[in-house]
Amino acid sequence: MSERISIPAQGRDKDTILDELSKLHLKDISWKAGRAWSMVYYVDDAHQELLTEAYSSFFSENYLNPFAFQSLKKMELEVIQMTANLLNGDENVTGTMTSGGTESIFLAVYTYRERARKVFPHITEPEIVTSDSIHPAFEKAAHILNIKVKKAPIDAEMRAQPQELSKLITRNTILIAASAPTYPHGALDPIVEIADLALQKKVPFHVDCCIGGFLLPWVEKLGYPVDLFDFRVPGVTSISADAHKFGYGAKGASVLLYRNMNYLKHQFYIATDWPGGIYASPTLMGSRPGGAIAATWSAMQALGQDGYLQITQEIMQATQEIKKALSEIPEISILGTPVMNIITYTTRGNQPDIFVVADQLEQKGWMLDRQQLPNSIHLTVMRQNIPVIDTYIEDLKASILFAKNNPGETAKGNAALYGLMARIPFRGMVEQNVRKIFEDLYDFSKTSLVEEAETSSTLPEPPLWMGLLNRFLLWWGRFGNKKLKS
Numbered sequence: 001m002s003e004r005i006s007i008p009a010q011g012r013d014k015d016t017i018l019d020e021l022s023k024l025h026l027k028d029i030s031w032k033a034g035r036a037w038s039m040v041y042y043v044d045d046a047h048q049e050l051l052t053e054a055y056s057s058f059f060s061e062n063y064l065n066p067f068a069f070q071s072l073k074k075m076e077l078e079v080i081q082m083t084a085n086l087l088n089g090d091e092n093v094t095g096t097m098t099s100g101g102t103e104s105i106f107l108a109v110y111t112y113r114e115r116a117r118k119v120f121p122h123i124t125e126p127e128i129v130t131s132d133s134i135h136p137a138f139e140k141a142a143h144i145l146n147i148k149v150k151k152a153p154i155d156a157e158m159r160a161q162p163q164e165l166s167k168l169i170t171r172n173t174i175l176i177a178a179s180a181p182t183y184p185h186g187a188l189d190p191i192v193e194i195a196d197l198a199l200q201k202k203v204p205f206h207v208d209c210c211i212g213g214f215l216l217p218w219v220e221k222l223g224y225p226v227d228l229f230d231f232r233v234p235g236v237t238s239i240s241a242d243a244h245k246f247g248y249g250a251k252g253a254s255v256l257l258y259r260n261m262n263y264l265k266h267q268f269y270i271a272t273d274w275p276g277g278i279y280a281s282p283t284l285m286g287s288r289p290g291g292a293i294a295a296t297w298s299a300m301q302a303l304g305q306d307g308y309l310q311i312t313q314e315i316m317q318a319t320q321e322i323k324k325a326l327s328e329i330p331e332i333s334i335l336g337t338p339v340m341n342i343i344t345y346t347t348r349g350n351q352p353d354i355f356v357v358a359d360q361l362e363q364k365g366w367m368l369d370r371q372q373l374p375n376s377i378h379l380t381v382m383r384q385n386i387p388v389i390d391t392y393i394e395d396l397k398a399s400i401l402f403a404k405n406n407p408g409e410t411a412k413g414n415a416a417l418y419g420l421m422a423r424i425p426f427r428g429m430v431e432q433n434v435r436k437i438f439e440d441l442y443d444f445s446k447t448s449l450v451e452e453a454e455t456s457s458t459l460p461e462p463p464l465w466m467g468l469l470n471r472f473l474l475w476w477g478r479f480g481n482k483k484l485k486s
């Protein structure tokens with residue numbers, strides 16, 4: 001068993017600690033060099049400095065109580081109004097800032113459940129109707145809040161299908177949810193049609209604009225085709241938009257907006273009988289970091305509409321270049337019709353295996369999001385990716401060539417693992433295996449966990465039975481099926 005790590009007996013000096021921090025950074029993906037295609041929403045060093053200073057100046061302030069810090073109250077209310085304006089809300093639109101997309105979605109689900117309890121008490125088994133491509137944060141929220149999620153299939157363009165959603169609506173439906181756009185494919189769900197359905201069935205409708213809320217308005221202003229997705233659409237009752245994504249604020253900031261107070265009021269939680277006093281809380285978190293609010297407010301002040309437009313123009317132009325380059329590679333096909341800077345591609349007929357291609361790209365120093373159903377690679381084009389687009393495309397072509405020349409590679413490395421996860425039809429087994437990976441990660445009774453974490457960037461080997469099942473499924477796909485058919 002490895003030695004347990006304790007708080008150092010004597011405090012260490014600042015320089016040693018900062019030095020260690022910068023060494024720890026060396027093992028991370030070099031996102032600033034454009035090697036990651038997700039997670040870090042970056043403008044430039046000057047903007048980063050502003051965020052850091054703004055965050056630091058409200059580093060200690062706690063927004064637990066909106067009345068204790070007038071400064072943070074003012075900034076939160078202004079961020080809410082700026083976002084509501086951007087998403088074409090009228091003066092009745094209101095909301096709160098939260099810590100991120102997942103909290104915004106959690107609160108929206110909670111709010112509609114609380115509303116249903118008050119307004120429709122006959123609903124004892126509440127349901128949400130949505131599509132397969134919706135972000136898992138909805139299912140997570142519903143799981144915690146004991147709500148059933150009913151998901152309809154998406155179409156060939158990777159978009160929600162209103163007629164399929166309609167089939168799932170019952171008298172227990174408390175909410176319809178759709179995305180603008182979806183994370184997996186950057187597809188814009190048909191918000192107008194779904195909102196019509198919502199109005200017709202008298203059900204609230206949440207649009208998840210977590211990734212698109214601070215980008216799509218500028219994409220639209222730049223003249224790219226974008227169907228209506230925001231408060232201009234009657235029937236849309238709430239929208240989540242993450243300021244820590246394309247709002248270019250600091251991490252820990254999202255905005256959750258409702259059409260009016262009649263919805264938002266169900267979000268507030270008030271405990272009246274606590275010995276610690278009356279405890280009132282507008283969002284999920286108790287203590288709320290003042291820094292995230294100050295940094296988001298400052299980001300909006302610093303970039304201004306012209307700044308957001310300029311950055312969006314750059315990344316949309318880069319997106320068109322990548323799309324064009326991908327369309328010229330005969331083996332590649334792009335999934336759906338992405339509406340902004342998300343591109344998801346696969347290989348035609350999965351030849352060569354897209355996960356082998358992904359492994360090769362990873363060996364060349366790229367960090368990738370692998371997706372399933374179908375197996376594919378996901379890119380969000382960020383500003384820091386722009387200078388390395390040509391290198392990426394060259395590396396992709398080389399990786400495809402390698403995969404074509406080495407068909408046996410499927411059985412190795414991450415390609416095998418991800419291929420296996422995507423292929424196994426029993427999803428309960430996949431869940432069990434992933435659960436085990438987490439259990440192992442946090443199980444400190446195992447040997448050398450810390451050292452392992454320091455050296456390993458790949459996922460652990462799957463259990464033997466999964467490998468055997470995988471081989472069987474591969475064999476079945478290649479030969480068993482054919483034998484049966486012939």
Ligand SMILES: Cc1ncc(COP(=O)(O)O)c(C=O)c1O
Nearest residue numbers: 100101102135182183208210211
């Ligand atoms: C469409 C969508 N919704 C929700 C989320 C969840 O946001 P967060 O990771 O900030 O919790 C994401 C994150 O990428 C997203 O793309």
